[in-house]
Amino acid sequence: xSTVIAAIDQGTTSSRCMLFDRQGRTLSLAQRExxxxxxxxxxxxxxxxxxxxxxxxxxxxxxxxxxVGVRDVAALGIANQRETTVVWDRTSGRSLGPAITxxxxxxxxxxxxxxxxxxxxxxxxxxxxxPHTYFAGPRLRWLLDRRPGLRERAAxxxxxxxxxxxxxxxxxxxxxxxxxxxxxxxxxxxxxxxxLTTCTWSETMLxxxxxxxxxxxxxxxxxxxxxxxxxxxxxxxxxxxxGDQQAALFGQTCFTPGDAKCTxxxxxxxxxxxxxxxxxxxxxxxxTVAFALGDDAPVYAVEGSIAMxxxxxxxxxxxxxxxxxxxxxxxxARSVDDNGGCYIVPAFSGLFAPRWDPDARGTIxxxxxxxxxxxxxxxxxxxxxxxxxxxxxxxxxxxxLDLQSLRVDGGMxxxxxxxxxxxxxxxxxxxxxxxxxxxxxxxxxxxxxTVGYWADLSTLAHHRHRAAVxxxxxxxxxxxxxxxQWNRAVEHALGWVSHPAQPAVP
Amino acid sequence: xxRSIQSVERATAILRLLAGAAGPLRLSEVAGTLGLAKPxxxxxxxxxxxxxxxxxxxLTSDYSLGDGVRHLHxxxxxxxxxxxxxxxxxxxxxxxxxxxxxxxxxxxxxxxxVHHVFRPDDSEQELRIDEVLPFHAxxxxxxxxxxxxxxxxxxxDLERYTRRTLTQRAAFDVEMSRVRERGWADEHGELTPxxxxxxxxxxxxxxxxxxxxxxxxxxxRVFHTVGAPRDGIVAATASTAAAISRSLGVHA
Numbered sequence: 001x002s003t004v005i006a007a008i009d010q011g012t013t014s015s016r017c018m019l020f021d022r023q024g025r026t027l028s029l030a031q032r033e034x035x036x037x038x039x040x041x042x043x044x045x046x047x048x049x050x051x052x053x054x055x056x057x058x059x060x061x062x063x064x065x066x067x068v069g070v071r072d073v074a075a076l077g078i079a080n081q082r083e084t085t086v087v088w089d090r091t092s093g094r095s096l097g098p099a100i101t102x103x104x105x106x107x108x109x110x111x112x113x114x115x116x117x118x119x120x121x122x123x124x125x126x127x128x129x130x131p132h133t134y135f136a137g138p139r140l141r142w143l144l145d146r147r148p149g150l151r152e153r154a155a156x157x158x159x160x161x162x163x164x165x166x167x168x169x170x171x172x173x174x175x176x177x178x179x180x181x182x183x184x185x186x187x188x189x190x191x192x193x194x195x196l197t198t199c200t201w202s203e204t205m206l207x208x209x210x211x212x213x214x215x216x217x218x219x220x221x222x223x224x225x226x227x228x229x230x231x232x233x234x235x236x237x238x239x240x241x242x243g244d245q246q247a248a249l250f251g252q253t254c255f256t257p258g259d260a261k262c263t264x265x266x267x268x269x270x271x272x273x274x275x276x277x278x279x280x281x282x283x284x285x286x287x288t289v290a291f292a293l294g295d296d297a298p299v300y301a302v303e304g305s306i307a308m309x310x311x312x313x314x315x316x317x318x319x320x321x322x323x324x325x326x327x328x329x330x331x332x333a334r335s336v337d338d339n340g341g342c343y344i345v346p347a348f349s350g351l352f353a354p355r356w357d358p359d360a361r362g363t364i365x366x367x368x369x370x371x372x373x374x375x376x377x378x379x380x381x382x383x384x385x386x387x388x389x390x391x392x393x394x395x396x397x398x399x400x401l402d403l404q405s406l407r408v409d410g411g412m413x414x415x416x417x418x419x420x421x422x423x424x425x426x427x428x429x430x431x432x433x434x435x436x437x438x439x440x441x442x443x444x445x446x447x448x449x450t451v452g453y454w455a456d457l458s459t460l461a462h463h464r465h466r467a468a469v470x471x472x473x474x475x476x477x478x479x480x481x482x483x484x485q486w487n488r489a490v491e492h493a494l495g496w497v498s499h500p501a502q503p504a505v506p
Numbered sequence: 507x508x509r510s511i512q513s514v515e516r517a518t519a520i521l522r523l524l525a526g527a528a529g530p531l532r533l534s535e536v537a538g539t540l541g542l543a544k545p546x547x548x549x550x551x552x553x554x555x556x557x558x559x560x561x562x563x564x565l566t567s568d569y570s571l572g573d574g575v576r577h578l579h580x581x582x583x584x585x586x587x588x589x590x591x592x593x594x595x596x597x598x599x600x601x602x603x604x605x606x607x608x609x610x611x612x613x614x615x616x617x618x619x620v621h622h623v624f625r626p627d628d629s630e631q632e633l634r635i636d637e638v639l640p641f642h643a644x645x646x647x648x649x650x651x652x653x654x655x656x657x658x659x660x661x662x663d664l665e666r667y668t669r670r671t672l673t674q675r676a677a678f679d680v681e682m683s684r685v686r687e688r689g690w691a692d693e694h695g696e697l698t699p700x701x702x703x704x705x706x707x708x709x710x711x712x713x714x715x716x717x718x719x720x721x722x723x724x725x726x727r728v729f730h731t732v733g734a735p736r737d738g739i740v741a742a743t744a745s746t747a748a749a750i751s752r753s754l755g756v757h758a
Contacts, residue, residue, distance in 0.1 A: 325587055331585070415586070465626035465628060466626075467624055467626075468633055469631075469633065470633065
């Protein structure tokens with residue numbers, strides 16, 4: 001048996017481990033779901049100890065499935081849900097409080113206070129991120145505020161902070177017995193604590209959020225041997241860690257500036273490789289670190305997230321009950337030839353990139369007696385395409401990056417009508433790769449490159465095969481008309497909530 | 507003489523009862539009315555529910571007649587449900603065989619392609635979704651015709667596409683019985699010169715054919731020179747079809 005690369009994807013609902021061979025083909029997959037708890041409205045948390053118990057069993061499970069021994073694992077790479085925050089006790093090895101996830105909004109007051117103090121501009125300048133509940137730094141502050149004495153213990157080095165990859169690496173490398181306390185730079189770039197230009201912790205941000213430096217992990221490249229596993233995986237080098245969206249970008253082999261991927265799930269995440277210079281977009285899309293390999297300069301990305309894509313289809317299924325299953329939205333949409341003049345702006349909880357309006361609310365415009373449910377289904381799919389277009393336009397305008405194609409992954413890529421519409425409105429080919437598990441693949445690629453399992457980026461690019469390509473075929477005049485109609489529809493959704501305006505969130 | 511099957515009799519009685527009832531019935535009412543033990547009634551009614559013939563209210567758990575009865579004439583699976591369920595399996599099959607993967611469902615005039623995975627060799631390829639393939643000149647068409655319900659045979663004029671197309675009715679009928687017997691079909695340049703394919707049926711609830719999956723590519727990559735499919739191709743396609751069929755379950 002030749003050697004393999006193991007990759008862990010620690011996600012929002014489950015953790016999985018996959019093994020890959022030298023051609024980048026999948027050999028096995030093991031998966032375990034963990035509990036999500038919702039103790040109050042807006043609170044979403046996990047049990048970090050449970051996640052660690054799952055992950056330590058997953059790799060041996062995946063090895064058993066493939067009939068591979070621990071000695072055959074050339075390296076382990078980790079991808080993880082970003083911005084989810086854990087603090088733990090260095091001595092007991094147990095987490096202190098819940099792992100607070102990226103969807104959680106309990107830090108709204110902390111964020112509002114930063115904005116009220118006029119720190120907005122300075123924070124964007126340093127971290128690239130506008131203050132928002134999305135990021136890990138305010139969560140760390142919340143956790144330190146919550147327990148009496150915790151901040152003091154943190155300052156004394158008894159308490160450690162990390163995003164999920166830090167927690168897993170620390171545990172895999174021995175935990176209380178010499179565990180390595182590091183974070184990868186892509187994850188650190190989502191904490192709102194890191195200086196995006198220097199890729200180091202920012203004193204200013206630590207002061208603003210009252211975070212003692214001793215609690216923080218060391219920021220390391222995404223591709224580096226952080227340490228060696230102990231226990232079941234004894235001897236396996238941990239050679240890579242990377243945030244899940246960045247992992248998907250890497251797994252899609254977006255190695256050149258302008259290469260772009262979009263993951264279509266309940267929401268969508270579009271990332272574009274932006275090269276080695278820190279991009280400075282307007283407040284439309286977020287600059288972030290894409291990856292950093294060993295001593296090479298970090299490569300940046302710009303990211304646009306869309307709140308509702310697949311979840312709008314779920315709403316048609318569960319709340320309007322006009323379809324029985326999510327894929328049947330395509331059946332219903334195909335019962336009509338076009339949107340009939342109807343547009344849906346799915347701003348159910350505000351709009352994300354590039355509009356960032358928390359007061360926007362969902363709207364359906366253009367209703368006439370002519371409109372049937374098929375038009376609604378079509379408008380729902382078109383909304384996903386037009387939201388993608390808005391992000392791509394913002395990136396073109398703010399960062400000067402023009403897409404040559406869009407590489408897609410995620411569940412909604414099995415919707416042919418949607419993928420064709422994305423190609424039509426973006427006016428570039430849309431490509432689906434044969435290996436759909438791009439997050440695990442990206443983590444495996446980073447780790448494999450680090451230990452020399454794969455020679456270089458071009459070797460990886462050769463592994464990539466297209467499973468499907470959708471080519472644009474929309475008449476430019478139609479595209480121009482529909483895009484202006486979409487923009488007008490969005491105008492109707494903006495600022496709908498009429499309470500006295502909250503302090504501006506991005 | 508063959509005995510009638512008791513559970514089928516009971517199933518028809520349950521359907522008649524639900525069809526004639528003033529409103530949804532509780533399981534105990536169904537069991538009581540027909541003099542069945544509750545577990546027996548439950549087993550039958552759950553099977554009917556999975557087949558779509560009985561509807562169970564999510565809140566009250568009561569039973570009524572399902573849409574499947576009214577739409578008995580409308581067989582088959584939603585093509586987009588099928589694509590969604592099949593995507594991962596189809597990708598794996600393409601990766602394993604290094605061939606194109608096509609999934610089709612029956613239509614009046616042929617087999618309509620609902621899913622297409624490119625051959626992983628980075629050659630220029632076009633998505634063929636929505637193309638309707640002739641029954642008599644493609645592996646997918648033959649399988650769809652052989653294993654699905656309610657499709658009329660192709661018109662007596664079998665159109666010629668290549669010199670290998672079967673245009674004689676008698677020869678085509680022989681080919682069809684061969685396909686039914688061995689459970690899979692092949693295509694040797696009968697639609698497009700130099701293109702070959704192997705196809706097996708996708709089976710829905712109760713084993714009825716709901717579509718077909720095929721691997722396709724240059725003749726020499728699908729078949730040995732003597733004409734038999736290359737090693738493992740039929741088995742790989744069949745095991746993919748079985749996996750997709752299993753996941754179809756109640757959707758079909």
